[in-house]
Amino acid sequence: MRWTKATGPLSQDPAASFRIGSMTKLFTSTVVLQLVAEGRFTLDTPIREVLPETVPAHWKPITIGQLLSHTSGLGLPCEPLADGLGLTPERVVHAWTGCPTAPQSPVTAQQYNGANYFFLGLAIEKVTGRTYAEEVQRRIARPLGLRHTYVPQAGDASMPTPSLAAPTPKEPWAWAEDGMISNAPDMERFMRALLGGRLLPPAQQRQLFVKPELSKTAAEQPYNQGGLMFHILSDGTEIRGKTGSTAPYSNGVFGTRDGTRIATWSFLPTPEAAKAGIIDRVTKILEAAL
Structure with missing residues (x-):
């Protein structure tokens, strides 16, 4: 099937590298769940116990599990985070923790927020004594032989060869998010x-398939407690990714519950490709592949 006005130039190499965007969160949540299995903290541990100087003491406790499942109640930042300002994880987190008002509480619905995963990245570094990039390599990339998967250093705008043809953003670094x-x-x-x-013990593996207990119905919660998105195909097949x-x-990766069928994609939408059209095409990819 040939698409028109939906994608920009594509590499002819199926192994071309690309910036995976928020798929990074899958690696972050996996490392966090591994640390839970090791007893470094629990899903119920308030993030302030791990990062005491980061989260205001007057806030109602936000737990590791709430950050994973986007039920932290964090809203919009109260500081601008423009490109080219030498962002650090600490500065990004301060854009939320420096707000005069506390996060929403009680939380009644999931609210997707990339800031949650900056907190988790800092928690990973605090309890392991290693950088987030080192932990991703040590725990996931090297054991699985993922030779093309890595966390770039801040300020590194380079791409390996081959890669999808794409202009380099001014500020490509967004770390654990x-x-x-x-x-x-x-x-x-x-x-x-x-x-x-293969990556998680049974107790933590279950978090990939359980949704948070909120007043909203399960159908209104797109994320489970391990941070994966949940979708049901037209034939009733449940997929996560x-x-x-x-x-x-514009990327994605989804698979059936047992991991026997996986679909992953990346393309470069053109300015003419409306968001609704992109979603429609992605849905068709999943229906055809899974």
């Missing part, structure tokens, strides 16, 4: 291992 680079074969291998139970967009890429 959406900063990683990978390719389709690596993402398929990672997702197969994650859904297949994550989309990810970082200018100009």
